[in-house]
Amino acid sequence: MKHFRKMIWPYIIWAGVIVVLPLLMIILYSVTKGGNELLNIQFTFDNFKRMTEPIYVDVFVKSFKLGIISVIICLLVGYTLAYLITSFSEKVQSVLILVVTIPMWINTLLRTYAWISLLSDNGLINTVLVKLGFEPINMMYTDFAVVLGLVSDLLPFMVIPIYTSLSKMDHSLIEAAHDLGANKFKTFWRVTFKLSIPGVLNGVIMTFLLSISTFVIPKLLGGGQYTLIGNLIENQFISIGDWNFGSAISVILAFIILMSITFMKKIDKDEIEEE
Amino acid sequence: MKKTSIMKKITGAVMVMTLSMSLLTGCGSKSDKTLKVYNAGEYIDTDLIHDFEKEFDCKVVYETFDSNESMYTKVQSGEKYDVIIPSDYMIERLIREDKLQKIDWSLIPNADGLDENVLGLACDPDNEYSVPYFYGNVGILYDKTVVDEADLKDGWEILRNEKYKGMLYMYDSERDSFMIALKALGYSMNTTDKKEIDEAYEWLANQRDTMEPVYAGDDVIDNMISGNKAMAIVYSGDATYIMSENENLAFFAPEEGTNIWNDAMIITKDCTDTKLAHEFINFMLEPDNAYANTAEVGYTSPIIEAREKAAADDYADIDAYIPDMTRANDEVFRYQDSETKAYFAELWTKIKAAN
Numbered sequence: 001m002k003h004f005r006k007m008i009w010p011y012i013i014w015a016g017v018i019v020v021l022p023l024l025m026i027i028l029y030s031v032t033k034g035g036n037e038l039l040n041i042q043f044t045f046d047n048f049k050r051m052t053e054p055i056y057v058d059v060f061v062k063s064f065k066l067g068i069i070s071v072i073i074c075l076l077v078g079y080t081l082a083y084l085i086t087s088f089s090e091k092v093q094s095v096l097i098l099v100v101t102i103p104m105w106i107n108t109l110l111r112t113y114a115w116i117s118l119l120s121d122n123g124l125i126n127t128v129l130v131k132l133g134f135e136p137i138n139m140m141y142t143d144f145a146v147v148l149g150l151v152s153d154l155l156p157f158m159v160i161p162i163y164t165s166l167s168k169m170d171h172s173l174i175e176a177a178h179d180l181g182a183n184k185f186k187t188f189w190r191v192t193f194k195l196s197i198p199g200v201l202n203g204v205i206m207t208f209l210l211s212i213s214t215f216v217i218p219k220l221l222g223g224g225q226y227t228l229i230g231n232l233i234e235n236q237f238i239s240i241g242d243w244n245f246g247s248a249i250s251v252i253l254a255f256i257i258l259m260s261i262t263f264m265k266k267i268d269k270d271e272i273e274e275e
Numbered sequence: 276m277k278k279t280s281i282m283k284k285i286t287g288a289v290m291v292m293t294l295s296m297s298l299l300t301g302c303g304s305k306s307d308k309t310l311k312v313y314n315a316g317e318y319i320d321t322d323l324i325h326d327f328e329k330e331f332d333c334k335v336v337y338e339t340f341d342s343n344e345s346m347y348t349k350v351q352s353g354e355k356y357d358v359i360i361p362s363d364y365m366i367e368r369l370i371r372e373d374k375l376q377k378i379d380w381s382l383i384p385n386a387d388g389l390d391e392n393v394l395g396l397a398c399d400p401d402n403e404y405s406v407p408y409f410y411g412n413v414g415i416l417y418d419k420t421v422v423d424e425a426d427l428k429d430g431w432e433i434l435r436n437e438k439y440k441g442m443l444y445m446y447d448s449e450r451d452s453f454m455i456a457l458k459a460l461g462y463s464m465n466t467t468d469k470k471e472i473d474e475a476y477e478w479l480a481n482q483r484d485t486m487e488p489v490y491a492g493d494d495v496i497d498n499m500i501s502g503n504k505a506m507a508i509v510y511s512g513d514a515t516y517i518m519s520e521n522e523n524l525a526f527f528a529p530e531e532g533t534n535i536w537n538d539a540m541i542i543t544k545d546c547t548d549t550k551l552a553h554e555f556i557n558f559m560l561e562p563d564n565a566y567a568n569t570a571e572v573g574y575t576s577p578i579i580e581a582r583e584k585a586a587a588d589d590y591a592d593i594d595a596y597i598p599d600m601t602r603a604n605d606e607v608f609r610y611q612d613s614e615t616k617a618y619f620a621e622l623w624t625k626i627k628a629a630n
Contacts, residue, residue, distance in 0.1 A: 224490030
């Protein structure tokens with residue numbers, strides 16, 4: 001086996017170039033000032049100090065709130081969906097999973113534009129409402145539009161891991177629970193849900209990561225005034241050109257995400273140990 | 276950058292796909308001359324690119340950007356282009372950073388047709404480096420059925436008239452938004468005085484809190500065509516296009532002064548085949564081509580013949596098509612030093628982040 005170990009080197013070099021190096025660059029940018037060219041850099045913590053201004057703290061709080069709301073909705077809808085899918089025969093299941101993943105074949109931008117044409121003030125939904133004699137509803141550029149866009153975009157990432165854990169589950173455990181006198185709810189809670197927790201946690205982590213760093217969906221459905229962390233970073237890099245501050249925000253975001261994942265992995269571990 | 280609609284985006288995407296397909300199948304231009312052109316999105320009649328390729332037996336690699344700033348970021352990160360079409364203040368920045376080659380005007384005979392009012396603007400006074408492509412100004416596009424014409428006499432202050440709360444699109448652009456606030460307060464849009472800039476910040480913050488505007492990008496075009504809100508800040512070229520689709524709209528540029536801009540073709544230092552680059556610039560200024568271009572995108576051509584034809588034909592009755600370039604209070608954006616730029620950027624981030 002030992003001589004195979006050498007074959008790992010190309011991978012390590014590759015990972016170093018495309019993963020570690022950019023990360024180090026971001027960290028370097030975040031603790032320096034002096035422009036984007038790295039020729040006349042000076043070390044400073046001003047970029048991080050700027051983040052403590054109430055306006056930027058608010059952006060973080062808002063992003064987290066929105067991320068958590070999206071994850072909760074995704075979890076409720078996604079779990080139900082995955083649970084229903086497992087109740088079909090295996091052939092139907094694979095078709096249904098295909099249906100869940102089909103939207104992912106289409107570019108996010110295109111899907112988001114589709115939401116715009118549905119939700120806008122003179123869009124499809126409002127046109128139908130007016131035809132039926134109702135008042136039109138203002139949906140674009142609201143929290144509702146952004147959460148809707150996020151949930152519809154992220155749902156597959158929740159459904160698939162949960163479905164995977166549920167479908168691997170041994171059905172005789174449920175029968176055993178029934179035989180031992182547990183009612184339907186108790187069986188679900190103590191057996192089915194408990195066994196699907198790894199899938200749930202994976203789904204939660206993935207959707208949370210994606211929702212907290214998104215910038216396209218809030219920009220298109222929330223308008224330019226809808227600033228989340230992702231938009232803040234995008235602005236610093238693309239339009240303002242302050243890569244130092246942008247990197248500092250990225251580093252803080254990465255740190256917070258790392259903490260959240262560690263926290264959630266810990267729940268996973270505790271659950272298993274409890275068994 | 277200045278013009279899009281969903282349908283156009285989709286057709287654009289399809290066209291890019293078919294274009295790249297035809298390139299892949301190698302339909303056989305024998306020459307290996309290539310020209311890399313970088314332009315704002317939806318800012319050209321794409322047929323012209325094919326015509327140019329055929330006429331000069333070359334390949335044009337055409338890419339688009341969504342703002343001058345993202346163009347600059349990409350060029351700075353090492354991407355190389357031959358011809359770029361940015362706006363005036365960005366051209367001034369590129370000139371100062373010594374990134375451009377001088378234009379050899381003797382290779383551009385079609386420049387004779389250019390309107391003199393569009394030449395010699397402050398960013399490049401002798402047009403040593405830039406050849407006008409489109410020009411225009413910035414103003415308020417409003418719905419005549421909703422906005423009371425009497426309120427227009429307030430100029431830019433109409434954007435803080437609470438009668439129109441929640442019915443307003445601002446443009447999601449730092450310089451354009453501060454331009455409005457500074458002009459409303461009677462200052463120059465190119466000020467470096469922090470006291471004036473702070474006042475403009477207060478103006479915009481106050482407007483954000485009392486009016487709840489949407490800071491929109493190019494989606495404003497579709498939204499105004501559908502008549503979603505009563506007012507929008509738009510470029511004159513977009514106004515022309517939107518008004519040709521929705522006749523309830525009118526356009527006005529307040530008396531206090533507005534930004535007049537000029538997007539121009541430049542040749543970068545990276546360009547090796549400068550002869551072909553000049554041919555391209557000359558080709559775009561050829562009156563029939565310039566007409567096809569302006570008729571397609573709605574922006575104003577600096578070629579007088581093309582402009583008159585479009586004004587008489589495609590855009591008759593749309594006054595936004597020919598902006599007045601001679602008003603005393605109007606200004607061209609100038610280059611900002613990095614300190615001023617950073618100051619504006621920080622304030623603009625705050626305007627958008629607070630909610």
